[in-house]
């Protein structure tokens with residue numbers, strides 16, 4: 261869309277005067293909300309005015325159109341709002357709220373179903389594997405997450421946090437060279453049973469955590485002595 265302001269003057273942002281002497285023009289491109297699924301770009305012909313107030317620090321200034329331009333942004337205020345909502349909204353309930361903002365009515369369960377129906381990329385060959393447990397229900401049931409640490413993406417979830425499922429998984433993934441795990445004995449045992457050739461290392465978080473615990477313990481000992 262092509263647009264230009266019809267008013268003869270514009271407010272100087274520095275002194276508030278309304279000069280009418282046009283100094284020059286330039287084209288500004290603004291992305292606006294889509295129409296019928298088509299991308300909309302507003303090509304706005306912006307005038308640069310000469311401020312005639314002798315005490316004003318501005319020599320010239322570009323006009324701003326209320327509701328359409330925000331000085332440095334390449335988006336209209338409407339798109340800025342929509343993008344902020346998208347940045348904040350994941351799937352489910354929040355996604356449904358976002359869709360409503362975009363003029364689309366959709367239930368959260370439909371959105372979750374859509375996310376689940378996206379085909380998963382095959383994991384491929386994993387060389388460096390991260391293993392850690394996480395709580396499904398805090399303090400009640402746990403699972404094990406496997407992460408391809410080179411591609412930084414989760415590749416599988418195993419039931420529980422015992423050695424056997426990990427050992428079975430490793431037998432089917434012989435490309436693993438390094439296993440990064442916490443200090444729990446179960447994963448060490450699973451890695452040893454499943455793939456003894458792999459190098460086992462402790463992940464950085466658990467290393468610092470253990471160091472912190474050891475330091476606290478030794479200061480308590482020193483205090484007692």
Ligand SMILES: [Zn+2]
Pocket residue numbers: 272273274275276277311312313316317318
């Ligand atoms: Zn001015």
